[in-house]
Amino acid sequence: MGRTLTYPKKSLNTVKRYAHRATYDVKAIHSIINDSRVLHVSFSPxxxxxxxxxxxxxxxxxxxEYPSADLGEPLDCYIHGYVSARLANLARSSEQGLPVCISASKVDGLVLSLTPFNHSxxxxxxxxxxxxxxxxxxxEKLWALKLITDSVVPTRWxxxxxxxxxxEIAATSILKVKIVAGSGKIRDGxxxxxxxxxxxxxxVTRVWTGxxxxxxxxGDPIPNPDNKVEAVPEYIKSYVDEYGKQSQQYALGAVGAKLPEEEQH
Amino acid sequence: MGRTLTYPKKSLNTVKRYAHRATYDVKAIHSIINDSRVLHVSFSPxxxxxxxxxxxxxxxxxxxEYPSADLGEPLDCYIHGYVSARLANLARSSEQGLPVCISASKVDGLVLSLTPFNHSxxxxxxxxxxxxxxxxxxxEKLWALKLITDSVVPTRWxxxxxxxxxxEIAATSILKVKIVAGSGKIRDGxxxxxxxxxxxxxxVTRVWTGxxxxxxxxGDPIPNPDNKVEAVPEYIKSYVDEYGKQSQQYALGAVGAKLPEEEQH
Known part of the structure; x- marks a missing residue:
């Protein structure tokens, strides 16, 4: 598309401190959400x-509507979990839907400086x-269920x-959140x-910094006692390997370091 | 103390679904909070x-007041992070303080069943x-800062x-949250x-379950370019080792599995 979409700055989502760490880049924000195994969904009862x-x-x-949309485009957030009768009623009670705040975070490193004040x-x-x-x-429910299931392990659906x-479809609740504002924060270094x-x-000669x-x-997949498929399938094995490697790579990359294997090439 | 404290069940914190997974045990709930690197703090502006x-x-x-209090006793939650002027004003605006909801979660395993419906x-x-x-x-601020700093790396303070x-003390904001309700959920197996x-x-012959x-x-600590302490200190090294081991042990223990090393003994 050749352009970078950003969420508009509103009082709702304007990150005031450490503005250099703030991002309104739609793709970066959506990636953080999609890489998070858990989303914290808040609402006022x-x-x-x-x-x-x-x-x-x-x-x-x-x-x-546009399943092939890129992460940098306007998207909805499909969420699944325990939808109580109260939550369902709240989501139904207004035409617009229930105002929610969705948050996700991931720690990539413990930043140890000389003084606790600068720890991060x-x-x-x-x-x-x-x-x-x-x-x-x-x-739409089926489509969202596949999207979410494949986020647990790719191709699991x-x-x-x-x-x-x-x-099963009737017993599963999926919430679709129409996003009106978004912001992100990334700290590295x-x-x-x-x-x-x-x-x-x-x-400086006493306190280690870094x-x-x-x-x-x-970890290695642990088969269920009643599992009948002898070998762990390749799509699970390769996901386990890739996930750990990418996760480590990101954490090291955040400090400008590389995986040991990479350094040998 | 010979007794187990539980948070009283109120409409605010009563876990309605999967009640067998719910816990109101104060020690379990406080442990989940203390083991979480990030807490998600929600409030209504x-x-x-x-x-x-x-x-x-x-x-x-x-x-x-009772620094030696056990995790199973009534405790306050001390939190640190970006306290905006708005948040500070809200916390000051009533005698009781600002109503907040603090949540934390940790994923220990991907539970792959025969059907997406039973995935967990x-x-x-x-x-x-x-x-x-x-x-x-x-x-109290100093005490809380030490508590929080030592949760990043033990004895780091x-x-x-x-x-x-x-x-530095003046520029650091600490919120103290007086807890009125708490609940937890633990899924294993x-x-x-x-x-x-x-x-x-x-x-069953096609779908791997487990x-x-x-x-x-x-990961291995990465020294800052200007770090002057040659070797990584023992308290950091042993924390790095212990943390990974305990973390893995918990994830395996949740499925009733053990660390390979343990099995050899």
Whole structure:
């Protein structure tokens, strides 16, 4: 497309501090959401409730109308999880849908500076605001279920017993969130300190500074006691390997470091 | 103490679905919060705002009055992160504090069943509701800063340039959340399916079922270009090793599996 879409800055999503870490780039924000295994979905149960409520859910950005849409285009957020009767009623109660805040974050490194004041994380976080509605069209529901299932393990949908039967589809709730604002924050790099500390010989010779990479890996698949497929299928094996490698690569890349194997080439 | 404290069940925190996965055990809930590198803190900016806002922050449960309190006792949640002027004003605006919802979650495994409908995660999640106030007492602030810094890397406080100077203390905001309700959810075990599927020969001989463990590890520490401490200190090295091992152990333990090394003993 040759252009980069950004979410408009509104008071709702304007990141005020560390503006150099803020991103309004649609693709970056959507990628953070899609790479997160859990989304935290917040909503206000009602005007008489003081507290917002947050529910951990699973979700993906996508477009049912334009399934081939790129991550850098305007997309809806499809989320799945426990939709209580209360939540379902709230989502139904207005034509626009229920106002929700979706957030996701991932820590990529522990940034250890000379002083606790300058300690930080390398991280990626995204926050979306939008209106949630229950998906009622069966075709759209199926499409969203495949999108979400394949985000757990790519191609898992085709490699499991599909399609779901009518009862399963009816018993599954999917929320579609029309996004009205989004923002993200990305911190990378090493530790930074002030002159009063890095100019202090006693401090710099005593305090180790640097970054401890943090990343998520997948372990060897553990078959169910009643599993009848002898070997772990290739699509699972290669996902396990690739996921760990990419995850480590990102954490190291955030500090400008590389995987040991890469350095040998 | 010989007793197990539980959070009272209120409409605010009653987990309605999968009640067998729900926990109101104070120690379990506090452990999930303390083991999470990021807490998602939600609040409603004001009565005219439709959307709650969520900010990723870092925090720990603790008691300033009784610092030796066990994780199973009533504790406050001390959180640190970007406290905007708006958030600070909201926290100051009422005597009780700002109503917030704090949530944390950790995925321990991808649970792959015969049908997408029964796919799940092994996970731990916790949700707390409480009133947030800014910590104004310098001694309490210092105490909380140490608590939070040592949650990044144990003993890091004593191993960095401390105490912070007056300017640093003044520039750091800590919120103390008095908890009024809490709940948690823990899912472990393998995949489970219905008879219509595990009795179907075509399905069971084609679809692999089981759990892919998910866990977070720490990589080899990467020194800052200007770091002057030659060797990575022992307290960092041992934390890196221990963290990965415990993390893996939990993910495997959730499926009733053990670390390879353990099996040899």
């Amino acid at each position: 009602g005007p008489e409730d003081l507290f917002p409520t947050t529910i951990p859910m699973i979700g993906q950005m996508g477009s049912f 994380y390398n991280y990626r976080s995204a926050v979306l605001h939008g209106y949630a509605q229950l998906v009622t069209d069966d075709e 085709d490699n499991s017993r599909t399609p779901p039967d009518k009862g 090493g530790a930074s300190d002030e002159k009063k500390d890095y100019g202090n010989e006693e401090v 970054v401890v990479p943090v990343y998520e890996v997948l | 004001g009565p005219e705002d439709l959307f709650p806002t969520t900010i990723p922050m870092i925090g720990q449960m603790g008691s300033f 995660y092994n996970y731990r999640s916790a949700v707390l509701h409480g009133y947030a106030q800014l910590v104004t007492d310098d001694e 004593d191993n960095s340039r401390t105490p912070p100077d007056k300017g 393998g995949a489970s399916d219905e008879k219509k599927d595990y009795g179907n020969e075509e399905v 759990v892919v463990p998910v866990y977070e590890v720490l």
